[in-house]
Amino acid sequence: MKLLYIVPKLNNEGGVARVLSLKLNYLIENFGYEVHVLTQNHGNFPLFYSFNENIVFHDMMLEGTIFNFFNSYRNSLKSKIQTIQPDVIIVSDNGLKAFTIPFFLFAKIPIVLECHGSKYIEERPLKSNLISRFKSSLKYKFKDFSANKFSKLVALSNEGLLEWNVNNSLVISNPSWIQNGELSDLKSKKVIAVARNSYEKGLDRLLIIWKKVIDKHFDWILDIYGGSVTDLKQTILEQGLEFNVNLIEPVKNISEEYLSSALFVMTSRSEGFPMVLLEAMASGLPCLAYDCPIGPRAIINEGENGFLIEDGNVDSFVKKLELLIDDENWRIKMGKNAKESVRKYDLEIIMKQWKMLFESLVKQ
Template sequence: MKLLYIVPNINNEGGVARILSVKANYLIENLGYEVHILTQNEGFFPLFYSFNENIVFHDIILKGNFFQFFQSYKNSLKNKIKTIQPDVIIVCDNGLKAYSIPFILKNKIPLILEMHSSKFIQEKEISKGIFSKFFSNIGNTYKEIGANKYDKFVVETSESIKEWDVKRTIVIPNPLWFASSKSSSLANKKVISVGRHTYEKGFDRMLEIWKKVVVKHPDWTLDIYGKSSENSDLRLFAKNLGIANSVAFYEPVRNIEEKYLEASFYLMTSRFEGFGMVLIEAMATGLPCIAYDCPCGPRGILIENKNGFLIENGNELDYVKAVETLIENESLRIEMGKNAKISSQKYSIDAIMETWNQLFIETKNG
């Protein structure tokens, strides 16, 4: 079977790029699929993650104002699909253009929309004014109209279903891309977090929390791994908060499993999450996790007081208490770490990719 994935770009260290590399490689190496990936504006080079050499990459160049951009996207998309002739198309994009694809192609080829984010995701803080809310509501309405035109709508947790009024929805979680035989000792006075320095990831909230934590526990440190951003100078923010000596920032690394093993628990303060791949990665190495109950990935992964803590979104006081609890209670860390390791096993790649395999077969056959 021939698959075509449509995604804005994969030349980055983000979760979508990692998951697509894992799934595409598995489909080729274990299930015999032919996989094509279509990006835009040279979005497939250079690659950070490893993609199988048999994957066929395509790219379209999009420029100009809104109308020129959309017209170019429409024409280029039709031409590429006519050339590739896929059996099934999978769209991994939360931009508004993704919800236009069913109208462009008119369902001549089976379409799957694979959602990796919250419906209400924001790339930056928006105004609370009436016009901002008006345009936001229009955008969300258009998303639901477009999503309902797809043959299948795939979300990553059952909680995500509640955000959408979309038929033909199926839940398929992300697969765990590594099976760690090791577990952290949970003895190092170090906490870890992983993610891009963007508004949605909420690292500004994490630093505010850490400022309060180190007052009582100045011997603990926080390591943050992720792509820095010109629009978010977290290093300067940490300096202004007076915590620069207890926070270390690192660019993305391929051997992130080793970094999890050096830490004692994991922190997530995202404003929005479609799933939270980093949570199951951390859990696979035996780390308890603390996360805000944001829309809407963490609540589908964390079990309160078992493998971590799920904190009311924005409740900084409770979050600080949870961090201090794990710092001060080693036996609780160890118990939660064991439970986290067990919880991660349900994300086995073999089981999850068989679910995808069956979905592709059913979708192709109508």
Template sequence: MRIVYLVPSIANEGGVARVLSTKANYLVQKLGHEVHIVTQNKGNVPLFYHFDAAIFLHDILLTGTPFAFLWSYQKALSVIFKKIQPDCIIVADNGLKGYLVPWLFPTKTPILFESHGSKFIQEQASKNTFFGKLTYRFLILLKIFCAKKFDTFIVLSEASLQEWKLYNALVIPNPLATIPVKKANLQSKKVIAVARNTYEKGLDRLLPIWQKTSLANPDWTLEIYGNQVTNGTLLQLAKALQIENSVRFYEPVKNIEAKYQEAAVVLMTSRSEGLPMILLEAMAVGLPAIAYDCPCGPRAIITEGENGFLIPDGNENVFIAKLTLLLQNVALRVQMGNNASKITAKYDLETVMLQWQNLFETVAKK
């Protein structure tokens, strides 16, 4: 089967690129499919994750006004589709153009949407005005309308299924690329967070939490790994909060599993998530997790009080209290860490890819 993925970029350390590398490699190596990945504006160089040499990489240049942008997108993809003659098209693009693909390309070829984010995802703070609120509401309704046009709309969890409420939706979670052999011993005094420095990922919400937590736990350190975390904005905020001595900022590293193994707790303060690989991979190593109950990924992974704490979104005081509890209670960390590592069975690579293979066989019959 010839499978084409449409994704803005795979030249980054993000969760979508991580998952796509795992799945695309499996599709060509284990299942014998022909896989093509179409990115935009040099979105496939340089690659952060490994993509098998048998995978075909394409890139298209998109510039200009929104209308010129869409016209260029439609024209370039038409040329690629005509050449490849795909049996299945998978859109992994949360941008508006991703939702418009079935309208831009009326075709009998099955078009699937792979949703890696919340329906309510916001890449920047919305304007608190009547027009700003109206625009936000309109975009959500437009997403829902367009989502119904896809042959199948794949979501990553039951929580996401409830969020979208679509008749054509199907749950297939992200897989773990590997099952960790070495687990964290949870004895270090390091807390870890992994996220790019964007509004959506909410690192600006994490630093004030750490400021208050570190007052009672001065011997602990927070390590933050991610794209643009070493730029001026977070450093300035850390200095303003007077926590620059207890926070360390690092650019992305390929062997993030080793960093999880050195930590004792993993934190997430995102404003929205799909099914965050950061939590899956950290908890697989045995880290208890604390995350805001944002829409809607963390609640699909964290079982409150068993493998971590799910905090009411934006409730800083509860977050601080639960974090302090874990930092000061080794036995509780170990208990929750042991429970956290049990999630690996649900996200086993072979199991997840069997679900994808079954879906491909189903859409091929249609």
């Protein structure tokens, strides 16, 4: 079977790149599929994660005015698809341009929309004026209308599926890749966060929480790993957090960093099905996250493997974090539950679901 994945880029350390590296490698190494990946604007070099050498990468250059951008996008896609002749096309792109694909690809090739984020994801704060609200409403309605034109929409959780007004859908979660035989002993006085520094990831919200926590727990350290996190250095200095926060660019051996930490925190404004939660839990870390749309509530079982906190409620987040900082036994109990709770996301289990989907689409 020949597959074509359409993605914005894979040359980053983000969760989408991580999960696609796992899935595409598995499709080749275990199912013998032929896999092509189409990125944009040099989005496949240099790669951060390891991709099988048999994956065929393609790239398209998109630039200029909105009209030129979309015209180039359409023409490039048509040309590449005509050359590759895939059996199935998988679109892994949250951008609005991805939702235009069903309207200009007329070849009878099944197209799957793989939703890695919330339908309501925003890259910057929404303005409250009438025109901005109208534009947002129009955008979400277009997404729903377009989503019904795909052969299948794949959401990462039941919660994610509820966002979409579609009939052609199913749920296939992201897989867990960490298979640590060992767990963190949860004794270190270190909290870890893994996220790029962007609006939707909400690291600004995390620093507000941490400022309150170290008033009582001044000997604890917060390690933040992710792209562009060093841009927060001035904010750290202004808030007097330089002795309690480490800003660290992405590392490939992130599993080792989980094992040397005691807790994982997430303060995103929007998520899909966060790989970092699976990674942290597979390493035995209790997790605390804001109940943002969507993702955390599909993974965190309140009071069992972590805490799910009302979105934006700083005081509640601080209280729950301090509870686990103060109680090592509770951390250990939650950590064991966390490890057990992610077993259902084993890579082999998830990839069998993808295989069944692809084969059913080709038979239609």
